Structure formats: C-alpha cells, structure tokens
Amino acid sequence: MKDKAVSKPVISRLPRYYRYLGDLLDNDVQRISSSELAKLMNLTASQIRQDLSTFGNFGVQGYGYSIEHLYNTVKELLGLDTMTKIAVIGVGNLGLSLLNYPSFLNRGFEFVMAFDSDKEKIGTEINGIMVKDVAELPLFLSYNDVDIVAITTPKDAAKDLVKKISVSNVRGIWNFTNSDLEAPAKIYVENVFLTDSLMKLSFQINQKEILENFSKKK
Amino acid sequence: MKDKAVSKPVISRLPRYYRYLGDLLDNDVQRISSSELAKLMNLTASQIRQDLSTFGNFGVQGYGYSIEHLYNTVKELLGLDTMTKIAVIGVGNLGLSLLNYPSFLNRGFEFVMAFDSDKEKIGTEINGIMVKDVAELPLFLSYNDVDIVAITTPKDAAKDLVKKISVSNVRGIWNFTNSDLEAPAKIYVENVFLTDSLMKLSFQINQKEILENFSKKK
C-alpha cells in the first residue's frame, strides 16, 4: 500500500471494475488474468495491474486474480460494506428517481429522509421514506448521522443549503444542480451535470460539421 | 484551426465554459482576460488560452476576450445554435425528469417522442410529448429525424434497443442504464452512470478510513 492519495482516473475506474467483477461473479467465473479482464473492459492489461497495485497485491503469478477476492476488495475500497446514509433534498422527478432507484439499497446505500419546500409533498412518503419540510434540515442533520446529501433542487436554492450542510457532519454532497457549489474542503462534492453531459454528446455527434464550419469562417 | 480531433479533457470543459460565460453575460460583463476567467473557474490562465486556441483566435492582445463573442463561439461549438432532436426511451422517474427538465428546451434541444412498454403509459402525454409503444421505435426512427436517443430503461432492455437504433440515422445515445453499451462506431455513447458517481463519492468521503483499514490488513 502506497500512502499517497489515489489518483482521480483510478478512482473513476473503480466502480467500473466493480461492475464487471460483479457480472463475472454472477456467471460463476472463478479467476481471471489481467489480460482477459482488459479485453473484456477495453483497457490494457498493464493499466489494470497498475490500478490494482495502487491498493495492494491481489493477484497470484501464473494464476491471475481470484474474482471473488478482487470483487470484495473493490467493494470494500468503495465503502460498500458499510451503510452510507443519504438524505435527498428536492422531491421532483429527479429526487423521485433517486429514492426509487432499486440498486442503491443493496449496494450499501440507504435513504434516511427526503426534504422539500412544497407543502403538498411535505408529510408524504416515497418508497418508505418520509418527506420533511426543508426548513427542518439543519435540526435533522444535527440529530442524525447523515453521510451524504443529494441536492436535486433548483440551483438558486442550493447555495443556502450548502451553508446549512457545511455546519453539520455531512461528508459529501451529491450535486444535481447544474452549477458548481462552493463547499468547505471537508465536504467532497460529486457533480452530476446532466446538461453538461448532453452538451458533450451534442459536440461529439456534430464534431465534424462544427469544426468544418469553424475553419471556413476563419 | 487545427485539424486533429479535439482532446477529451477540452471537450469536457466546454460546457463549463459555456455556463460561466453565460453567467457573465447575464451580469452584463463585456470583456474578461484569461487570468480573470481562470480565477473565477478555478483553472489556470494558461489552460484557458490553450483550450480556446484549439478552435481559433478569439482574444485580443492587451484586451482579453469579448464575452459575448466567446459565449456565442462556445455555443456554436457545442452545436446549440441548431435544434437537436431527442427521443426518450423509458418513461420512469428518470425519463420524466428529462422530459420535464426546463433548461433543455431553450438550449437547442427538443424532445420529439417518448417510448415505453407499459400499457398504462402508452398514449399519455408528458409535457406535451406523446408516449408511444416502444415496439414502434424502429418504424418511428425510420420516418423521423432523431439525433439522440436517451435510454432510461432497465439495462436488460438496452442491448436490444441499441441494435434497433444502430440501423437508424441516430448519431448519439445518452445512456442512463448502469452498463456499458456496445454500439457501432458511428454512434457516440455518452454515459450517465449514477451508481458509479455515487460510489466515487462514497470512496472520496471514506478514503482515509478505507486506505488505513487496507494497510492494517496487509
């Protein structure tokens, strides 16, 4: 184990490893070599060995990797062997998607409460999760352990929410507003920028035409 | 204008530039230097100048960049000055979020049709968009210009959908299933892996503890 912080590209690949290893496990495959896994995942064997060696020596020379062992290792690395508690703020369609997402629960995540400002929604229950008035958020956070807050409100509401979250024990914000949030360093912000994602796709499918247009004008 | 393909990191930053430039424009700022913009966006001035020079010379020495001009340039680069037509497959909460997302419409995107397999949903209308039987997808794609298909179905349904999409004129897939989709090279796949995103967040907030645990065991 090295002590330096793990590099971003490696972190980004971990969930993907987890998915592929899970599939292999489901198919009762026992072992896999870095080159077989590389072929499956469209990576190089070198990269896989480099990535894994960030965390330790999990392979066996001449044999490869035990899938079950590697799967459990990655699972643990991702913190999925302990329950992570999530509060959802904003119960619009996006908030509902999260609360109803079936695969979160059996992967170490648990929704503990939902919040909204809409009187119609407050007091209702979604998938077994209560919807509270967002005004009660600070009090709730001070009396309950919440690891992650998912923010699915309009972006104007977010700045004030971050302020309230910042004085709690929350360690992560899952940001669905389409704007960067400024949070203290102790809180990690993971962004899901749907509009950015769609624009990237738009760029990619138009790349040739767009760049041609551009050169003409120059 | 260089002719080589634009690098991935640059493409990823374009929507973010677009957001910040839009905000500046809304605040009636006329001009900005690379170092001011860098400060605002938490980048380096060097990087901004490098990024922009991928596409042309938009700045003026001693002055900086005209925000309006730069904004329009990025907008055009992202293909937002022409309408991009999107069909949504799967009208669960996630599909609903997309169809109701207010900011897509005034940004050059248009939903043309929604599809689902649920008899209850077929024939209904969401935000003015009809929901058709997914069985009619191939026919619809053959008679209508659709640029992007957003897939929000369970992942088991996706493989078959991709096959059908592959024989159409669709150029991009916006993939919300939590699995990699194999599509022909002519179709660009942009992934939104919500579970991966949450797992990354989980890793980050637990990084210290997790890595400590790991070193103990070794």
Add this chain to the structure above:
DNA sequence: TAGATTGTTAATCGATTAACAATC
C-alpha cells in the same frame, strides 16, 4: 520443471503549466 502471469521499473505519451515574443 515449464508456462503463465503478476508487480514494478522504465519508456512513452499526452495534458497542463510556464515563459515569452508578438501585438493590441
């Protein structure tokens, strides 16, 4: 033992940052 495959060191590639001449 022979063959396979790891973990790691070295080489390469690509992206970011720094420096500076060109020029508004």
Add this chain to the structure above:
DNA sequence: TAGATTGTTAATCGATTAACAATC
C-alpha cells in the same frame, strides 16, 4: 508610446503503456 494580455513554443508533470525479472 507603455501596459496589458494574447497565442504559441518549451518545460514539466502525470498517466498510460511496454518490458521484464520474480514467482506461483
């Protein structure tokens, strides 16, 4: 003109790929 700031070339940094000794 003097000051500011670009676009670009060069230097640095970091990530990926290749190579190979160690070893199951």
